[in-house]
Amino acid sequence: MAREPKKRICVLNGGGDCPGLNAVIRSVVKTAILRYDWKVWGSEDSFGGFLKSDKMVPLTLDSVRGILPLGGTILGTTNKGNPFRYPVKNKEGKTEFKDYSQKVFDTARAMKLDGVIVIGGDGTLSIAHRLFEAGLPVIGVPKTIDKDLLATEMTFGFDTALHTATEAIDKVHTTAESHERVMVVELMGRNAGWIALEAGISGGADVILIPEIPFDIEKVCQKIRQRAKEGRPFSVVVVAEAAASSGGSPVYRQPHEGDHRGDLGGIGFVVGEMIQERLDVETRVLVLGHLQRGGSPSPFDRLLGTRFGLVAVELVAQERFGLMVALKCGQVESVPIKTAIAGQRLVDPEGEYVRTAKAIGISFGDV
Numbered sequence: 001m002a003r004e005p006k007k008r009i010c011v012l013n014g015g016g017d018c019p020g021l022n023a024v025i026r027s028v029v030k031t032a033i034l035r036y037d038w039k040v041w042g043s044e045d046s047f048g049g050f051l052k053s054d055k056m057v058p059l060t061l062d063s064v065r066g067i068l069p070l071g072g073t074i075l076g077t078t079n080k081g082n083p084f085r086y087p088v089k090n091k092e093g094k095t096e097f098k099d100y101s102q103k104v105f106d107t108a109r110a111m112k113l114d115g116v117i118v119i120g121g122d123g124t125l126s127i128a129h130r131l132f133e134a135g136l137p138v139i140g141v142p143k144t145i146d147k148d149l150l151a152t153e154m155t156f157g158f159d160t161a162l163h164t165a166t167e168a169i170d171k172v173h174t175t176a177e178s179h180e181r182v183m184v185v186e187l188m189g190r191n192a193g194w195i196a197l198e199a200g201i202s203g204g205a206d207v208i209l210i211p212e213i214p215f216d217i218e219k220v221c222q223k224i225r226q227r228a229k230e231g232r233p234f235s236v237v238v239v240a241e242a243a244a245s246s247g248g249s250p251v252y253r254q255p256h257e258g259d260h261r262g263d264l265g266g267i268g269f270v271v272g273e274m275i276q277e278r279l280d281v282e283t284r285v286l287v288l289g290h291l292q293r294g295g296s297p298s299p300f301d302r303l304l305g306t307r308f309g310l311v312a313v314e315l316v317a318q319e320r321f322g323l324m325v326a327l328k329c330g331q332v333e334s335v336p337i338k339t340a341i342a343g344q345r346l347v348d349p350e351g352e353y354v355r356t357a358k359a360i361g362i363s364f365g366d367v
Helices: 021-035 101-110 122-133 158-179 194-202 217-229 267-278 289-293 299-317 352-359
Strands: 008-013 039-043 056-059 086-089 095-098 115-120 138-142 182-187 207-209 235-240 252-254 283-287 323-328 331-336
Touching: 008 021, 021 039, 021 115, 021 299, 115 122, 115 299, 122 138, 138 299, 158 182, 158 194, 158 235, 158 283, 158 289, 158 299, 182 194, 182 267, 194 207, 194 235, 194 352, 207 217, 217 235, 217 267, 235 267, 267 283, 299 323, 299 331
Parallel strands: 008 039, 008 115, 115 138, 138 323, 182 235, 182 283, 207 235
Antiparallel strands: 039 056, 086 095, 323 331
């Protein structure tokens, strides 16, 4: 007679996808089975498995074989999986939001789950914390390409996105110089400018515009004019999607509606048009968009995801719930989820990264 697994756990991810998610899932499954002999389930489409039985799938060693280098997530994901405000269609075909959170607890109880590992950014982890406060045994794993979660020095997915963005900036340099153009590259970063800042420095951008430093378009143009006078009639301007001019607001291609926070995007074209209006120079805009979320994860993200998965399972074994794994001083530790979602980790306008960029001649449009 086969012996009953000691514990039963579930792993899920919510919000946007990013490289390294499969590394975490793989690590959770392999650690739970090989080290502890536990039973592991995966909830597809965020908390979907708790709401629909066909979306709760068993995860085995075979399930995670070969997924380490894969981008995306084998469990699927969604930005609309909040069980406290779950979208459903009424008889008229209109979307309504209903509280299905009790179904999460009913499913967890019926499945005899000893722990739920939730991988996500501030939105998904806020849901996880709310469920924890109501009694669900939750462990959080930080995930976002924006690197904007408090209490952790790094989130997996950022490094891969940074490589993708830097490579794109490298490539637009050649066409910018060949045609003597201004190339505006719009990168992701909902409220934090980490990708734009680090990719801009790494890719040799001439101007970097980030949400934390409101810009003056005249100062941006001044930098471009200066380069032209010095015999460099081309420039590369990197713009974070949430950047805004002094006194202005971020640009949205889809506004906030219901449970939807709104989709940022379009500031690159706004900046490009403003530059072209003021300067006699051809301007082109490249919006990298979801390309930054895709592709095979970098070695760093694979390793960090694997380390996060291990410690998440260890926390379940220790029955220390309501915690999120975090990278601190190079070591994976744990912090209260409540601490991690209390605010955002933003770029310090006076910090080392910005000072470094300014020291080597990069303009932020603020001076």
